[in-house]
Structures are given as C-alpha cells and as structure tokens.
Amino acid sequence: MNPVRTVRLTFGLDDDRIGKAESPLAALRRRLDGRYPRDPFGLDPHLQDMVSPLFSLVARVEVHGGEHIPARGPALLVSNRGVGLLEPAALGVAVRQACGRRLRIVGTPDMPVLGDAFRSVGGIPAYPSDLAAVLRAGHLAAVPLGPTWLRTGAGTPPLELLLAATGFPVVPVAVVPGGPLGLPLRPWRIVVGPAIVTAGDPDDPLEAAELAEAARSGVRGLISGDTSRAERREA
Amino acid sequence: MGGELGTRVAQVLEERDDVAEIIGVDFVPPRRRLHRSEFHRIDPLQRERLADFVASVAPEAVVHVGVYEPYARLDPRAAQQYTEAATVTALGAAARAGSLRRIVVRSGIEIYGRGRGRPAVPDEHAPVAPTTAFGHSCLQVEAIASAVGRAQHAPVTMVRLAPVVGSHVPSPLGRLLRLPVVPVPALADPAFALVAPEDAARALAGALGTDHSGPLNVVGPGAASPWQAVRLGGRVPFPVLSAGWQVAYRIAELAGAPIPSHVVELLAKGRAADGARAVELLALGSLRSTLEICVELFEWATVTHLRATAAAA
Numbered sequence: 001m002n003p004v005r006t007v008r009l010t011f012g013l014d015d016d017r018i019g020k021a022e023s024p025l026a027a028l029r030r031r032l033d034g035r036y037p038r039d040p041f042g043l044d045p046h047l048q049d050m051v052s053p054l055f056s057l058v059a060r061v062e063v064h065g066g067e068h069i070p071a072r073g074p075a076l077l078v079s080n081r082g083v084g085l086l087e088p089a090a091l092g093v094a095v096r097q098a099c100g101r102r103l104r105i106v107g108t109p110d111m112p113v114l115g116d117a118f119r120s121v122g123g124i125p126a127y128p129s130d131l132a133a134v135l136r137a138g139h140l141a142a143v144p145l146g147p148t149w150l151r152t153g154a155g156t157p158p159l160e161l162l163l164a165a166t167g168f169p170v171v172p173v174a175v176v177p178g179g180p181l182g183l184p185l186r187p188w189r190i191v192v193g194p195a196i197v198t199a200g201d202p203d204d205p206l207e208a209a210e211l212a213e214a215a216r217s218g219v220r221g222l223i224s225g226d227t228s229r230a231e232r233r234e235a
Numbered sequence: 236m237g238g239e240l241g242t243r244v245a246q247v248l249e250e251r252d253d254v255a256e257i258i259g260v261d262f263v264p265p266r267r268r269l270h271r272s273e274f275h276r277i278d279p280l281q282r283e284r285l286a287d288f289v290a291s292v293a294p295e296a297v298v299h300v301g302v303y304e305p306y307a308r309l310d311p312r313a314a315q316q317y318t319e320a321a322t323v324t325a326l327g328a329a330a331r332a333g334s335l336r337r338i339v340v341r342s343g344i345e346i347y348g349r350g351r352g353r354p355a356v357p358d359e360h361a362p363v364a365p366t367t368a369f370g371h372s373c374l375q376v377e378a379i380a381s382a383v384g385r386a387q388h389a390p391v392t393m394v395r396l397a398p399v400v401g402s403h404v405p406s407p408l409g410r411l412l413r414l415p416v417v418p419v420p421a422l423a424d425p426a427f428a429l430v431a432p433e434d435a436a437r438a439l440a441g442a443l444g445t446d447h448s449g450p451l452n453v454v455g456p457g458a459a460s461p462w463q464a465v466r467l468g469g470r471v472p473f474p475v476l477s478a479g480w481q482v483a484y485r486i487a488e489l490a491g492a493p494i495p496s497h498v499v500e501l502l503a504k505g506r507a508a509d510g511a512r513a514v515e516l517l518a519l520g521s522l523r524s525t526l527e528i529c530v531e532l533f534e535w536a537t538v539t540h541l542r543a544t545a546a547a548a
Contacts, residue, residue: 032466033467034463034467038457038458038459038526039457040355040426040508041426042426110352111351113422119426120424125354127355129356129358130354130355130356132358132509133356133511134356136509137511
C-alpha cells in the first residue's frame with residue numbers, strides 16, 4: 001500500500017490554533033516528507049510553531065484584558081506601532097499567550113523572498129481583498145495604525161483596510177514598549193480593549209470612517225490608561 | 236463534453252430531473268459512460284458545421300467548458316485557437332437560435348494574474364489583469380460570454396476554477412509534479428490552491444441551477460507549495476533560479492511534461508483565490524482540499540490481473 005494513503009488533510013496541525021512543539025528530528029522528518037499544511041495566504045503553521053519560541057525570547061510580553069480577544073472566529077485587532085517589527089512580533093506573542101491562536105499581521109512587503117518568508121510565519125500584504133478573505137476564513141488579523149515615531153500615541157487609521165473589516169469585531173489594542181525606544185528592559189505591555197462591533201455595510205465609507213475613529217480613540221484611551229497606571233505604580 | 240471536465244459535468248446533469256435533454260459537442264469522445272446524454276463529435280475549427288448544429292439544437296442553456304488549457308491536450312497555440320473558435324461559434328450560434336436563457340462558462344483564477352500590487356487571495360471583486368496566455372484566454376471567453384448574455388438578456392455565470400488536477404485529468408501541472416525530478420523555485424515556496432475535477436463539475440452544473448450573474452471562484456480549501464507537493468509525492472525537488480527555467484522547460488518537455496507559462500507562474504509566484512462565495516451560493520460544502528488533491532495525484536490504481544475462468548474461456 002502506498003504510504004501517502006494514510007496521510008490526513010492537516011497532518012495534525014491547525015492553521016488557526018497553535019500546535020505543540022515537536023522534537024527537532026520529528027520536525028525535520030515532517031519537513032522532508034512535506035507533511036504539513038499551508039494556507040492560501042502563505043502561512044506555514046508548522047514553521048510558525050518552530051520559530052515562535054524565538055519571537056517569545058525577543059519580545060517578552062505582559063497581557064492585560066486578554067479575555068477580549070475572541071477564542072474562536074474572526075476579529076481584527078487594531079494596534080499602535082512605532083517603527084520596525086517589534087510591535088507586531090510582541091502582539092503575535094501576546095495573542096498566542098492569551099488565547100492560543102495564530103495572528104495574521106497585515107503589512108507584509110509585497111516582494112519576492114522576504115515577502116514569502118514573512119507570509120510563512122503569518123504576515124499578509126496590506127490589500128483590503130486579502131484582509132477581507134482572512135476574516136471571512138475565520139482568522140484573527142492585526143492591522144497597525146500609522147507609525148508614531150516615539151511610540152507615544154495612536155497613529156492614522158488605514159481607512160481602506162478598515163472598510164474591508166466592517167461587519168467583523170474590531171478589537172483595539174495598545175502595545176506599550178518595555179523600555180525607551182523599544183529596548184527590552186522590561187516585558188512589553190499589551191492592553192486589549194473590548195471589541196467594537198459595527199453594522200457591517202461594506203459599501204458605506206462613512207461607517208469605515210466611524211470605525212477608524214472609534215478604533216483610534218480606543219487605542220489612544222488604552223495607551224493613556226496604561227501610562228497613568230504605570231505612573232501610579234511608580235508613585 | 237469529450238474532456239474529463241465536460242464528461243463529468245454531463246454526468247452530474249444526468250442525475251437532475253429538471254434537465255430535460257443534454258446535448259454535447261467536442262472534438263474527442265466522452266471519457267466516461269453517459270446514459271442519457273447525446274454526444275456529437277464536431278471539431279470546433281469546423282465553424283460552419285458547429286454553428287449549424289448548435290442552431291439546429293437551439294439550446295435554452297449552455298454550459299461552455301471548451302476552454303482549453305495549454306499543454307493539457309493541445310499546444311499553447313492550438314489551445315488558444317480551439318478556445319476562441321469553440322466560444323465564438325457555439326455561443327454565437329446559440330444566441331442566434333433565439334431560445335437562450337442561461338449561460339455558464341468555465342474560466343480560471345489565472346484571470347487575476349500574479350505579481351506586485353495584486354492580492355494573494357483575490358475574491359470576485361478583485362480586478363482582472365491576466366499575466367499569462369491562459370489567463371488572457373479566460374478573459375476573452377468571459378468577455379464573449381458577457382456580450383452574448385447582455386444581448387440575449389440571459390444571466391452569465393463565469394466559474395473561475397483553480398487549476399483542475401487529478402490522477403486521471405490531463406493537466407500540465409499534474410504531469411510535471413509526477414516527474415521523478417521536479418523543478419521548483421530556489422528562493423521561494425509560494426502557496427497554490429487546486430480544485431478536484433468532480434468538485435469543478437459540481438460547481439459548473441450547480442451554477443446552471445442558480446440565476447447568479449457574474450464570476451464565482453471555485454477553489455479547494457487550503458493550499459500546498461511546490462516543495463511540499465514534490466516531497467508529498469516522494470519526488471526530488473530541483474531548485475531553479477530565474478534563468479534556469481528555460482533549461483528546466485526544455486528538460487521537462489523532453490521528459491513529456493512541457494511547462495506552460497501559467498504553470499511556471501504558479502510555481503514561482505503561487506496562485507490562490509477566495510472561494511467562499513461559490514461555496515455559499517452553490518452549496519459546495521464538501522470540497523476536496525488542495526492537500527488531498529496533491530496526495531491523490533500521486534496515487535495510481537493497482538493493476539489487478541484477472542485470470543481467465545473456464546466459463547470465459
């Protein structure tokens with residue numbers, strides 16, 4: 001009998017929930033045999049499970065309000081960011097810690113090699129069509145607001161992307177660095193707010209604008225709330 | 236009706252009570268047993284003969300599957316020529332007959348093209364901008380069908396299929412993946428989606444039962460990547476850099492599996508689409524996944540040698 005007959009569809013791995021770590025030998029054998037799932041967006045759950053411990057080392061996190069992240073079904077997390085890759089990495093680690101789900105981070109560069117590498121660990125390009133497809137498929141996605149250079153507030157919301165997310169729960173998230181300039185002196189603080197639910201008319205640009213404003217003020221409120229909490233603690 | 240897909244569509248339609256008569260035309264005979272379908276062997280390049288026949292039938296509905304993939308059964312030039320002839324002649328004659336109320340055409344997700352600025356998983360609202368010859372063929376078929384539909388006030392459904400692959404389907408991708416050594420991109424491993432022939436047939440036949448007008452993507456759930464597909468079949472991946480594709484193309488052609496441009500594009504840049512709308516509209520609940528299609532592609536039925544019995548002798 002041909003051995004591939006016994007192979008199952010997902011090979012025991014889920015493209016939405018994180019999997020258990022495998023021994024290096026078992027992981028290598030799985031890679032060589034091709035027994036791992038892929039999703040149309042390019043995510044390789046097996047590879048993501050292998051590299052995620054490295055992200056956890058680089059970005060230690062402390063999650064507040066993790067119960068607001070849906071345990072199943074689609075949702076869009078909208079968060080602040082500075083420059084670079086640290087915020088998305090910290091957010092991904094926080095989501096894994098809070099609810100054991102995989103996060104698709106919007107904003108992967110649309111270019112060969114590097115783009116493919118980011119996609120295989122959960123990135124998707126910033127196309128509204130791709131974001132809508134991810135949400136329709138029932139996954140968790142994250143869209144960063146425009147960068148604020150000193151990580152002091154919430155940046156400009158990406159209207160086109162939020163228009164694609166109308167009808168899905170939108171969860172504001174504040175990502176606060178552990179040290180000045182994002183230096184890992186203390187764990188990053190990830191503060192998750194309650195979901196904003198919209199009526200869901202994808203053809204109504206006004207609704208997207210209102211959603212964008214609600215998301216931005218939600219993130220701003222979480223950042224200022226976290227800052228005053230930190231100041232009270234220090235006092 | 237003579238190709239694998241056309242024959243399967245006829246089989247699905249035969250099971251439906253609301254379809255009174257099924258009449259098919261192709262330049263090759265059907266590949267499976269058909270019970271109540273009527274088949275006529277006419278070469279699409281014999282335009283006059285085909286037009287006369289279609290006009291004499293005066294169909295109420297047309298499911299046009301005659302969209303020929305390069306190197307599936309015909310070389311790229313012939314595939315383009317046959318596709319154009321079959322589409323223009325059959326749909327034109329059906330329209331002139333005056334009784335046409337419904338059109339369903341086979342198209343492909345190659346119509347979206349690949350490259351920078353294009354979504355990785357386009358839905359039906361994504362702009363069409365083909366980047367290969369087969370994609371352009373699909374675009375041309377859709378344009379002709381839309382024009383005929385507008386003139387006849389008949390709804391037109393364009394069923395945009397992911398690459399149809401199966402162990403018994405003539406397909407350039409399937410043939411390539413079954414070579415002992417398979418060229419794969421050296422620096423990329425993009426995701427691609429496939430659809431099983433029986434699911435593609437269900438979608439085409441199902442579209443006939445709806446009044447949906449417009450495109451529908453039909454894609455198997457999940458995806459695979461070139462390296463993964465090659466290893467699933469126990470084949471040896473041969474990494475190729477950009478200029479090396481010309482050499483790989485020649486070697487694969489000598490080995491009996493020429494690679495058309497849309498397959499090179501699939502291997503190098505991936506190909507997927509969002510098929511959620513078709514699943515909902517056509518009730519395609521149990522589509523075979525892309526990984527299952529890959530696994531089945533490498534399975535061959537064991538040949539069982541039957542001994543002659545005394546009665547048979």
